[in-house]
Amino acid sequence: xxxxxxxxxxxxxxxxxxxxxxxxxxxxxxxxxxxxxxxxxxxxxxxxxxxxxxxxxxxxxxxxxxxxxxxxxxxxxxxxxxxxxxxxxxxxxxxxxxxxxxxxxxxxxxxxxxxxxxxxxxxxxxxxxxxxxxxxxxxxxxxxxxxxxxxxxxxxxxxxxxxxxxxxxxxxxxxxxxxxxxxxxxxxxxxxxxxxxxxxxxxxxxxxxxxxxxxxxxxxxxxxxxxxxxxxxx
Numbered sequence: 743x744x745x746x747x748x749x750x751x752x753x754x755x756x757x758x759x760x761x762x763x764x765x766x767x768x769x770x771x772x773x774x775x776x777x778x779x780x781x782x783x784x785x786x787x788x789x790x791x792x793x794x795x796x797x798x799x800x801x802x803x804x805x806x807x808x809x810x811x812x813x814x815x816x817x818x819x820x821x822x823x824x825x826x827x828x829x830x831x832x833x834x835x836x837x838x839x840x841x842x843x844x845x846x847x848x849x850x851x852x853x854x855x856x857x858x859x860x861x862x863x864x865x866x867x868x869x870x871x872x873x874x875x876x877x878x879x880x881x882x883x884x885x886x887x888x889x890x891x892x893x894x895x896x897x898x899x900x901x902x903x904x905x906x907x908x909x910x911x912x913x914x915x916x917x918x919x920x921x922x923x924x925x926x927x928x929x930x931x932x933x934x935x936x937x938x939x940x941x942x943x944x945x946x947x948x949x950x951x952x953x954x955x956x957x958x959x960x961x962x963x964x965x966x967x968x969x970x971x972x973x974x975x976x
């Protein structure tokens with residue numbers, strides 16, 4: 743749908759536009775300050791000990807959570823959904839987008855003393871070729887109980903998990919899931935800045951704004967997660 747086929751914002755002179763933007767910017771700044779306050783509260787959360795000897799299968803074979811820290815005292819993990827027995831083109835487009843986005847952040851996390859790993863919900867031998875095909879550099883480990891991950895000692899049921907190592911002990915300091923994972927989804931955050939937003943059915947938009955009944959359509963092209971086409975040279 744083109745811009746001429748649906749409603750658009752009203753047109754005003756620049757002075758009026760600047761006043762409206764400044765009004766919104768005051769709310770944005772308040773939102774930023776509230777985000778800082780929430781982050782401060784997050785840093786003050788208590789922590790709970792987990793079993794750091796829990797092993798997951800990775801490129802080097804069984805690897806304990808403790809060993810995933812490497813030389814660092816902090817470890818950040820995200821989970822990746824895996825559909826067993828399906829081809830690369832049928833794997834989760836949202837997880838593919840998320841993992842592709844965070845790959846570039848790994849170097850900067852490492853510089854801040856934070857190790858990073860992907861915990862994939864499937865057998866290592868099956869998803870390892872996918873990791874190679876996508877060119878992902880972050881280490882991947884298999885969590886083979888996708889419906890009961892929290893039952894595995896040391897594995898949180900969150901989709902983003904932060905851990906702290908104290909000697910040989912491992913503690914879970916933070917965990918989030920659902921829309922809490924949007925911190926890893928840069929395209930959504932950028933779309934929020936545009937006039938038509940994400941164009942998802944749940945969004946509060948003016949009457950006549952474009953809506954897409956399939957919110958994942960833009961991250962899939964010709965039946966394949968969008969990020970895969972670059973790996974195929976298309």
